[in-house]
Amino acid sequence: MSEIYNCRFIAASILDAYSPVKREILKITKISAFQVDLPLKEGAYSWHIHTYSSFDSTIVVVETDEGLVGYGETCPLGPAYLPAFAEGARAGLKKISAGLIGEDPCQLGKINQRMDELLNGHPYVKSAIDMACWDILGKATGQPVYNLLGGLLQENVTLFKVVSRQAPEQMAKKIAHYQEQGFRQFQMKVGSDANLDIERIFAVSTALRTGNVLAADANTGWRQHEALRVAKAIRDIDIYLEQPCLTYEECQVVRAHTDHPMILDECMADVGTLIRGYNDKAMDVVNLKINRVGGITKAKQFRDLCVTMGVIVTIEDTWGCEIATSAIAHLAHSTPKGMHFQSSAFHEYHSIEVATGGPVVENGYMKASSEPGLGVSVNSEALGKPIFSIAVS
Structure with missing residues (x-):
């Protein structure tokens, strides 16, 4: 009986600590x-x-x-x-x-x-x-918000670094530099010209260290026939293809003609499309952007559905400073590690500090503040x- 009482006492204490009844x-x-x-x-x-x-x-x-x-x-x-x-x-x-x-x-x-x-x-x-x-x-x-979103399920959040679209040799130099900084996962930007994009992918993948992860993100930029040409040309490269075309249907055609794992991003605007993608086996990873779905509340619903269905998820946003990055980090911290692919630390790309307390970035990972809320204070x-x-x- 004492053990039952203790369990009930502990459970009541936990509920009491989080209960909105305790606050005004x-x-x-x-x-x-x-x-x-x-x-x-x-x-x-x-x-x-x-x-x-x-x-x-x-x-x-x-x-x-x-x-x-x-x-x-x-x-x-x-x-x-x-x-x-x-x-x-x-x-x-x-x-x-x-x-x-x-x-x-x-x-x-x-x-x-x-x-x-x-x-x-x-x-x-x-x-x-x-x-x-x-x-x-x-x-x-x-x-901290991550406790309210499910708890601290991973201590450090895996980051990807964006390799901005440039000439092939410049992009290869950048990924070499980013790897020296400790990053191991990368998203290279393509989608402007299929012929040049093939050169870009070969150049960047050659500079990629063994075991590191690379995605070619067209951001909807290729026509279907161009995406198919690129996929065929880079058939032997270990790389993810991310949102090659504008529509869900076009991306499905590309997926049917390539062995590369597929990431869907821009077309994944809501849970309805997520469920459709799951049923169609249309992707291996899905990108969740907090801003695109309407905030943390709906992003949590989207994330939880991904976890339930076994869909690997990248957690990020369209862009932002320390505030948006903190929201990304808290949602990622509360995601099971095996279900989380990667995230973005947007505040690291900027030359100004809008808020203090943003996630700490080190060796390709970030960690959110453990202070209450998002942990940020605006400047x-x-x-x-x-x-x-x-x-x-």
């Missing part, structure tokens, strides 16, 4: 949005046909009546990558923020339901609010003045 009901009193440019350390980032020297990010600050503050971020990868753009994110945030004043940020299901009532679609807009609310929930319960000088602030009247 919080209310959102103010939502502010800030625009921040994220300049690239290497001067430019190129993929498919696009090249940028910086990315336009929107930082959201959600304040509560009890003084707890949460931080979120949405950073589309330019206006032509996905159906999302930075100015649209800020317009959408301004549209929904007034309707969230007075809501409890810790009631994440209700927050997401309310955002859907206020704005149909536009998940990249809602992602920043949802992220900030998870940050508040962690602070309200005294827990007010980097944020500047808000684009808008909506508060209790």
Whole structure:
């Protein structure tokens, strides 16, 4: 009987520690949005046909009546990558923020339901609010977000390093340099010209050390016939093919004609497509982007379904600073190691620090803060003045 009592006592203590009943009901009193440019350390980032020297990010600050503050971020990868753009994110945030004043940020299901009532679609807009609310929930319960997402299932998060699209010899030099920094998994950007991309893949794969992992990411850039030509030309190279074509159907045709493992990314916009891909055996790895699915809440649903179905998952976002990278790290930390392929540390690509407390990067891995919430604190000088602030009247 004493053993049963002890088990019940321990279980009750755990539930008590996480129970929302223990905290006061919080209310959102103010939502502010800030625009921040994220300049690239290497001067430019190129993929498919696009090249940028910086990315336009929107930082959201959600304040509560009890003084707890949460931080979120949405950073589309330019206006032509996905159906999302930075100015649209800020317009959408301004549209929904007034309707969230007075809501409890810790009631994440209700927050997401309310955002859907206020704005149909536009998940990249809602992602920043949802992220900030998870940050508040962690602070309200005294827990790092990874504990709330399932616990610390892996101590260190495996990273991949992006090899930006350049001339073949330049890309080969870059991957050699990144390997010296301790990175072992890489995503090389292709998708602009099939003939040159074949040269790029041969050059970069030659510089790859034995045992390291390489993916050729076309970011939807090849036509179906071009992707088939590339796949045939690189048949004997140990490499992953990532989102070779624009549509799910085109990618399926390519998969049927290659032995290379397939990663699907841009076409994996929701759990419905994920289930379709699972049933069709359309991919070996799926890329989950927090911003694309609408925030941490929906990303957790997507991740949990991947784990249940046995689909290996890359966890990342479209782009971002320390805030978005922290959200990536917390979701990855709470993913079973065998089900997690790799993640991104976007804040390492920038020449400015928007927030302190971002994940620590070392030898090809990152580790999130164990502080409550996301563990980040914004730099007010980097944020500047808000684009808008909506508060209790």
